Amino acid sequence: MMASRGRAIASGLAAVVIGLGIFACGDDPGDEGTGPNGTPNPEPLFRALEADLVKTCGGTNGTCHVSGSFQQAPTWLAGPDRYVSVKKHRGVLPATKEVGDSILLTQVKHAGPALTDAPNDLYRRVSDWLTAEVPGPPLPNTGAFSVLSGFNSIPLDTVGPGLANARLTFLATESNGTLTLTALKLVAPTNANVKIDSPFFVILPRNGKVKAEPEVNGFKGELTVAAGQSVDLFTGKMILLRWDPTGRLKIVFNKIESTPGQGTTGACTALELFKSSALPAMSKLVDVLPDDDDPDNGEPLGQSSCLGCHAKEPPSDEAPAPSVQAMDLRGAGSDPAAACAQAKIWINMQDKAQSTILLNPMGKGNPQHPMKAVSADDPIIQGIKAWVDAEQ
């Protein structure tokens, strides 16, 4: 009784997680025994498919994933006990606790076959076994998203309760299969403090194995951001190798919590300098660069200023311009404290010279930033820097 009920629940879970519809169940030889929570005992499920898995993935005489003598294939089916080997192999039991992220299920046809093409319903049996090993729930995560070149703002609203308006922001550049994220920040909403534990970045290629490797693509430890504040995500930088530019990313947290809080958005401590030094600098004219997506639209380049772009009011009923969405200085005239708090988000408190608000105008920050770079000794940089250096 219990066994078949546990089984049905597990199959249902697999169906939800990997979206495969409904299976007939109860016809596997590995059905005996349940684990502590009524989930099936995983080992018998594995033993029941072990021989078929070796046949499909072991290759001729086991030269592929058993002995690895063929093209140094990883030996996740090595003896003496294949069950021990397979569970130890990185990525088989997904670190995200989301069965659909297992490398066994997401590997495509390579030198060997994809599991989806294997006979005897092997794909479904492997996912049932993995579901028993990793009963979930999945770790809190953002879900898959595409990465834009330049500024990205990833909402955390759906990651857990009390996280409405929390977000992660970063600048992304891609080159030769390497994705570099800088100015990585965790932004707490004004009504909640956010605490996270050991976040990691999961690469979901368009086709092929999911890479969920917290030791390689993650940070260890806890980070708390008070309501209304934004803080660099650990080092503020993450380099992801073997990135597929057509693929997607997912951010996973070992834990994320929110507690009610009351914050003013990172109020400035050097507001007077912001008004007397930074704002005048940000009103000075700079040369505008053409839109990267539309390089020769024939328009003269023209001039604007930081405030010309970042304090621009949209025509009524329209969304603010991308420049304002990235950094909203619309309060510059009427509410300088609000504008200052927005500008302050782009100061790197650990290393002020590396602040995006200074690097962007010097052409050393976001490569998509549409103004002609000015030098470090330009009065614009000097004026902003005097304020940046004074902020705490």
Ligand code: HEC
């Ligand atoms: C021609 C318009 C324009 C001008 C002039 C301009 N910016 Fe921007 N800025 C933008 C746009 C557009 C974005 C968003 C870029 C993106 O989405 O990749 C942006 C983004 C930013 C960001 C947020 C980080 C980022 O890259 O998204 C900062 C900080 C910034 N600008 C600082 C400045 C400063 C300081 C000045 C003046 C010295 C300035 N900008 C002048 C258009 C402008």
